[in-house]
Amino acid sequence: MKVRLIIAIVLTFVFTSIARSQEPAASPTPAPKPAMSRAQSQRIIIATEKKLWEAWKNRDLKPFKATLSSDSVMIGDAGVANKTEALKALEEPCEVKSYELSDLKVLFLNSSAALLTYKSTQDATCGGQQVPATVWSSSAYVLRGGKWLAASHQETPAK
Numbered sequence: 001m002k003v004r005l006i007i008a009i010v011l012t013f014v015f016t017s018i019a020r021s022q023e024p025a026a027s028p029t030p031a032p033k034p035a036m037s038r039a040q041s042q043r044i045i046i047a048t049e050k051k052l053w054e055a056w057k058n059r060d061l062k063p064f065k066a067t068l069s070s071d072s073v074m075i076g077d078a079g080v081a082n083k084t085e086a087l088k089a090l091e092e093p094c095e096v097k098s099y100e101l102s103d104l105k106v107l108f109l110n111s112s113a114a115l116l117t118y119k120s121t122q123d124a125t126c127g128g129q130q131v132p133a134t135v136w137s138s139s140a141y142v143l144r145g146g147k148w149l150a151a152s153h154q155e156t157p158a159k
Contacts, residue, residue: 035111036143042106044148045116045141050101052150053120057096064090069142069149076155094126112143119158132157 036044048067055063064087074086081089099122107115116139124131132155140152 038108041108041114041143041148045106045114046104048141048148048150049104049116049118049139053099053101056090056094057099057124059094061087061090067150069144069151072150073152074154075152092127094124094131096122096124098123114141114148115139116141120155134158 051063052067055061068083068086070083072083072086074081074089078089099120102119102121104116104118107117109115118137119134120137121134122131123133135155135157137153137155139150139154141148142151143149
């Protein structure tokens with residue numbers, strides 16, 4: 001009887017040791033989402049800028065609210081404006097008959113910052129004043145939370 005008890009204890013230790021020495025099976029984890037390629041980012045940035053111009057034409061502030069970064073800075077003939085001030089300025093009545101963007105180029109400053117430059121021609125009035133017909137523009141974009149956001153925009157009338 002004592003022998004059986006000793007064998008039972010020894011077998012318990014052996015099986016416990018074997019069970020503890022086994023590595024747990026790896027739980028399947030989702031593969032990490034691949035980073036956006038520069039080509040994908042470039043397409044998204046240009047499409048976003050065009051979407052904002054279309055929103056300006058249609059007097060739709062929703063895309064601006066969703067796309068401007070919280071710390072965005074807009075620079076125009078009236079000075080420098082933060083996001084809140086820029087959204088308020090966009091409420092000014094503008095009539096945009098037409099616009100065209102050309103010479104669009106994206107310069108990546110690093111993997112999460114890019115500068116978009118382009119020329120725009122427009123037939124528009126804001127607050128009863130004709131806006132410059134042709135301007136050179138730059139928009140800075142930042143990648144935050146997997147989304148490209150407009151961090152800054154500036155326009156210079158073309159000569």
